[in-house]
Amino acid sequence: MAILTSLISLLQATLPEQGGALSAVDWARAQFALTAIYHWLFVPLTLGLGLIMAIMETKYYRTGSEFWRRTTQFWQRLFGINFAMGVATGIILEFEFGTNWSNYSWFVGDIFGAPLAIEGIVAFFMESTFVAVMYFGWDKVSRGFHLASTWLTWLGASISAWWILVANSWMQYPVGCEFNPDTMRNEMTSFFDVALSPFAIDKFLHTTISSWIIGAAFVVAVAAWYLLKKREAEREMALKSLRIGAIVGLIASIGAAITGDESAYKVAEVQPMKLAAMEALYNGGTDVSLTGIAAINPFKQPNYKEEKEAPLRLSIPNGLSILATRSLHGFVPGVNDILNGYTKADGTVEPSAKEKMQRGRTAIEALAAYRQAKTDGADEATVAPLLATLKENMPYFGYGFIKDEAELVPYIPVNFWAFRIMVGLGSLFILFFAFLLFLDWKKKGFLAPSALNTELSTFNKATLWVAIILLPCAYICSESGWLVAEFGRQPWTIQDMLPVSASVSDISAGAVATTFWLFLILFTTMLAVEINIMLKQIKKGPQL
Amino acid sequence: MKLLRRIFRFYYDGFRSMTLGRTLWLIIGIKLFIMFAILKVFFFxxxxxxxxxxxxxxxxxxxxxxxxxxxxxxx
Structure with a gap:
């Protein structure tokens, strides 16, 4: 609660033009962020733990060992708690679309309809069918069918995630659609362009693979707790679970680094302002270095217009050029280049913010004139040039709502620090999981046979405590990734098409603030209940 | 028909033999009630x-x- 209150104070501090008062759009954004962050506490554990318990059940299937059956059932129980707590938390986002974001919902309705409908059907039928077999089917269906159901539960959850991420990716990189000025909606012209957008593929891979880290960190943390508590009855389960967790964790954290690099490359291509904000790159150029760390004030938007670069910057030479262009000497635009306009590597000119804003206004005026002409019953010859003007300027439609070009720059401190937290913790996970596997391979530390009957040394205790502490760090890492993705695309709900200020409904700030606080109370209570049930079951162990 | 009866029994027995599941279903029920009968109707x-x-x-x-x-x- 205290952290959230500080965040709201921080938000107020960044809005001097409104005298520090939060507007409806700020509250609607805060509410959406709160709901999405809460929802995202459950999803990655479902995806990650689902994979690990499926691996464990595969071991049971192959060996027929009672030990693996009990171990699988134990992790499935914890999976069930998380699954039950996460059920329907995403539906609230859809409530918010209808109430707080009605312009946006109407504007994109046709595009989101298909992916969200598929997601709903897949989630309902696949997950509800196979989850039931997974829990009720022990001894009632064959081992093979039960194993298939466990894998299909995990696959169903992953496919669900795919469609949600397709919808999110479309907002970041709108493709496969055309705006219809009569219905005021974007209409899908190619389902495959939307469903298989390269941005969506990268996002899906990075998001789901990084979710496996949370599953791995969870298993390792629970196992570490049993070892720390010297619970002999759970020792074998803890050791074997820890090994599987560490293997999945290492593969996932390396995979997340690789897919993260590919995602950043895609961001550089289609959302250069996001990359500039992540890097606090005010002025771009060729041979751009990658910032390791810099003294960016977390509470204040830097003066990117006047400052040459971020203060006390430590960087890797040519790193950003390689990351963004796959070339040592590639050109990477900074915030000011994007605002002033620049020439891309392929020779095309990216217009300045002022020109885009002008063209956006032209598109909005053409749209209004077109709709008025249609209402007045004008003939085709009258409306055709208006339509042509609209179509020509439609790529900049959203810029017509921007009043000041500073609105086009996302809040740099959040992007800069959230990106570094994500990458820093992600790297730490690679090292830690590798370290655990090294201990396992060499039979050293708490994994040494001698550790079984002796008091744990300070080093071993510290290692196990680190394993436990890294669980909340995995969540922080994952949520930081979302902060980068979503803060970085501000001011847009749909990149270049619609800013948040035009997407939000004409509602009072007070109304949204009320539901924000309601949600906060509700979510905090539900989270406390979940953690309580989860901890009780962990303390109980695999014994039923 | 026989298949349908078997499916019904499968779910029926499963739900009846739940232990922790009962608590979880109760929480899901309360949560859905709050969401659809209160939040959606009065606030959204x-x-x-x-x-x-x-x-x-x-x-x-x-x-x-x-x-x-x-x-x-x-x-």
């Missing part, structure tokens, strides 16, 4: 349905967007 009306009326959504959104382009949002 469909803004367009309330303000634009059926069949007039496009016109309403067009007017709204035009207004937003001309003036900033109300505080």
């Amino acid at each position: 009306p469909n803004f367009l349905k309330q303000n634009a009326g059926k069949g007039h959504e496009a016109e309403f959104v067009a007017t709204e967007l035009n207004k937003r382009a001309e003036q900033p949002l109300r505080p």
Whole structure:
């Protein structure tokens, strides 16, 4: 609660033009962020733990060992708690679309309809069918069918995630659609362009693979707790679970680094302002270095217009050029280049913010004139040039709502620090999981046979405590990734098409603030209940 | 018919033999009640349905967007 209150104070501090008062759009954004962050506490554990318990059940299937059956059932129980707590938390986002974001919902309705409908059907039928077999089917269906159901539960959850991420990716990189000025909606012209957008593929891979880290960190943390508590009855389960967790964790954290690099490359291509904000790159150029760390004030938007670069910057030479262009000497635009306009590597000119804003206004005026002409019953010859003007300027439609070009720059401190937290913790996970596997391979530390009957040394205790502490760090890492993705695309709900200020409904700030606080109370209570049930079951162990 | 009966028994026995599951289903039920019977009904009306009326959504959104382009949002 205290952290959230500080965040709201921080938000107020960044809005001097409104005298520090939060507007409806700020509250609607805060509410959406709160709901999405809460929802995202459950999803990655479902995806990650689902994979690990499926691996464990595969071991049971192959060996027929009672030990693996009990171990699988134990992790499935914890999976069930998380699954039950996460059920329907995403539906609230859809409530918010209808109430707080009605312009946006109407504007994109046709595009989101298909992916969200598929997601709903897949989630309902696949997950509800196979989850039931997974829990009720022990001894009632064959081992093979039960194993298939466990894998299909995990696959169903992953496919669900795919469609949600397709919808999110479309907002970041709108493709496969055309705006219809009569219905005021974007209409899908190619389902495959939307469903298989390269941005969506990268996002899906990075998001789901990084979710496996949370599953791995969870298993390792629970196992570490049993070892720390010297619970002999759970020792074998803890050791074997820890090994599987560490293997999945290492593969996932390396995979997340690789897919993260590919995602950043895609961001550089289609959302250069996001990359500039992540890097606090005010002025771009060729041979751009990658910032390791810099003294960016977390509470204040830097003066990117006047400052040459971020203060006390430590960087890797040519790193950003390689990351963004796959070339040592590639050109990477900074915030000011994007605002002033620049020439891309392929020779095309990216217009300045002022020109885009002008063209956006032209598109909005053409749209209004077109709709008025249609209402007045004008003939085709009258409306055709208006339509042509609209179509020509439609790529900049959203810029017509921007009043000041500073609105086009996302809040740099959040992007800069959230990106570094994500990458820093992600790297730490690679090292830690590798370290655990090294201990396992060499039979050293708490994994040494001698550790079984002796008091744990300070080093071993510290290692196990680190394993436990890294669980909340995995969540922080994952949520930081979302902060980068979503803060970085501000001011847009749909990149270049619609800013948040035009997407939000004409509602009072007070109304949204009320539901924000309601949600906060509700979510905090539900989270406390979940953690309580989860901890009780962990303390109980695999014994039923 | 036999298959349907077997499926029914499968779920029936499964639900009956739940232990922790009962608590979880209770929580899910309470949660869904709060969401759909309280939050959705009293706090999250469909803004367009309330303000634009059926069949007039496009016109309403067009007017709204035009207004937003001309003036900033109300505080």
